[in-house]
Amino acid sequence: MTWSNVPGGPPQSAPSGSSPGAADAQRSWERGGTTLFPAARLADRISTVLLLAFGTVMTVVTTIVGIIAVISATASCDASTGCSPGAYFGGAAIAVGGSFVIGVATVVLAIGAWIRRRSSWWIAAIGFVLAIGCITWGGIVFAGAVDAGSTSSSVGSTA
Known part of the structure; x- marks a missing residue:
């Protein structure tokens, strides 16, 4: 067996009396319909992978910064200052x-789009933007807690 004669693949030369399905299979094979990374979709795959990597x-x-921020914020947090x-x-x-x-979820949906041979860059872009939104929302909640903690501690120290 050679790479040019794959079992179940298209025939190497379609005889003049071959079925129309064999000719379609030949064209599909030549278009790269059997690969997960077809040449025509290479930019889509690259942009998807880069967005997922970013x-x-x-x-x-965010995990590292969150751990450090929680440790440093809770180090001076105790019940006497009214901190929670x-x-x-x-x-x-x-x-x-x-x-x-x-x-x-973005990785799962992007791979699903790849399997169905659909464009997937927009899935990764939406996931990236939603992740930025979650990080921003979490940062706002954390900053609100810091402000509330500093306000209660400054009120307690002036009284």
Whole structure:
């Protein structure tokens, strides 16, 4: 068996009396219909992979920053200052968890589009934007907790 004579693949030369299905199979084979990365869709695949990679890096950086921020914010948080660490954890969880869940869903949908031979860059772009939205929302919740903690501690210190 050689690579040019794949079992179940199109015939190498379609005889004049061959069926119309064999000619269609030959054209499909020549168009690259049997590959996951057809040449015509290479830019789509590259942009999808890059957007997914940027989303992954963004989620990892958010995780590291979130862990450090929660540790530093809760270090001086105690009941005497009226501080509650729940909002710190909530903001970090929204940012990290939301971007992770959106990232996983985006990967699944993008691979599904690849299998169906559809364009997938827009799926990765929407997932990237939604992940940025989750990180922003989590940051706002975290910053609100920091502001509330600093306000209650400054009120307690002036009284």
